[in-house]
Amino acid sequence: MEFGRVSTEEAERFREDGFLLKRGYFDREEISLLHRGVTRDESLEQNILQIPDPEWGQTELVLWNHPGDDLFGAIARCARIVSAMELLLGGEVYHYHSKLIAKQPRTGGGFHWHQDFGYWYENGILFPDLASVMIAVDRMTVENGCLQILKGSHHMGRVTHIDVGGQRSADPERVEEAMKVLEHVHCEMEPGDCLFTHCNTLHASAPNESDKPRTALLCCYNAARNNPFRAHHHASYTPLETLPDEAVRERGHLLQGARRTYMTPDAVKTHDIRGKTAS
Numbered sequence: 001m002e003f004g005r006v007s008t009e010e011a012e013r014f015r016e017d018g019f020l021l022k023r024g025y026f027d028r029e030e031i032s033l034l035h036r037g038v039t040r041d042e043s044l045e046q047n048i049l050q051i052p053d054p055e056w057g058q059t060e061l062v063l064w065n066h067p068g069d070d071l072f073g074a075i076a077r078c079a080r081i082v083s084a085m086e087l088l089l090g091g092e093v094y095h096y097h098s099k100l101i102a103k104q105p106r107t108g109g110g111f112h113w114h115q116d117f118g119y120w121y122e123n124g125i126l127f128p129d130l131a132s133v134m135i136a137v138d139r140m141t142v143e144n145g146c147l148q149i150l151k152g153s154h155h156m157g158r159v160t161h162i163d164v165g166g167q168r169s170a171d172p173e174r175v176e177e178a179m180k181v182l183e184h185v186h187c188e189m190e191p192g193d194c195l196f197t198h199c200n201t202l203h204a205s206a207p208n209e210s211d212k213p214r215t216a217l218l219c220c221y222n223a224a225r226n227n228p229f230r231a232h233h234h235a236s237y238t239p240l241e242t243l244p245d246e247a248v249r250e251r252g253h254l255l256q257g258a259r260r261t262y263m264t265p266d267a268v269k270t271h272d273i274r275g276k277t278a279s
Helices: 008-017 028-040 042-046 071-077 079-089 117-123 172-181 265-271
Strands: 019-022 049-053 057-064 093-103 111-114 130-136 147-150 161-164 167-170 184-187 194-198 203-205 214-223
Touching: 008 019, 008 079, 008 194, 019 184, 028 071, 028 214, 071 079, 071 093, 071 214, 079 093, 079 130, 079 194, 079 214, 117 167, 147 172, 167 172
Parallel strands: 111 167
Antiparallel strands: 019 194, 049 057, 057 093, 093 214, 111 203, 130 194, 130 214, 147 184, 147 203, 161 167
16 A cells, blocks of 8 residues: 655755655554554553653653664664654664653643753753654544644754743743744644654743643654764664555564563653653
8 A cells, every 4th residue: 555755845844844744654553453452551551660750640640762673663774754754864864762651640740841952952962963753643632631742943943941830841031932933833733643853943842731631652763874972861872664555554563562662750750851852
């Protein structure tokens, strides 16, 4: 069957806007397998990191560095994702990390405005040649805390990040000024939609005030030429073996479980990543 691809015209729009929303990039069967994997892989629940927020509640996060060979790895390594990242970032990429982020009904917290490179820069990365793709597992709406973006904000460059209400957040004064001149976009998504974002794009999300869950799989990539100059808690350059798009279905019932190497609470404490993996 035919699988979607990011076109050169869409890549140009990404470079201008700082994000690209691809509708139906994964089909209903693939997302059904992903939803099944999220609910049946017991190791995910056993490795949840609670990201507290004294104002809004808490968000559940599970994070790992290397994609692996199971369903989650097949998604992170499938041709339609890797080829898109290579086009958007202009060359070979490697898997920086993946994470599941879940906002439970009525209790899932929000995240302040921030840039991913506001944190990843501190990991010894010289250039903002990174991007993420958010894959909607559940329907994502304004009510349950969909991602919000300031369109074109990546052109501002890296903004200073400070502690605001227990989170590392982009300088609120600068964000306030940016909101006066940039379009504020609420990225509502259906299951299977994919949102590609530049690492300097300012984004935030509100708490989940609905009775519906808000779960997303995020896969993050760095340009191979942009390898960190020091070791840190995310992956350094590791060659990425791309899989055919069909591998998502073929490995749909394969789950690595406890063999997956997760980010642990000790690592959170050591590297202070609280709020640094937010979306």
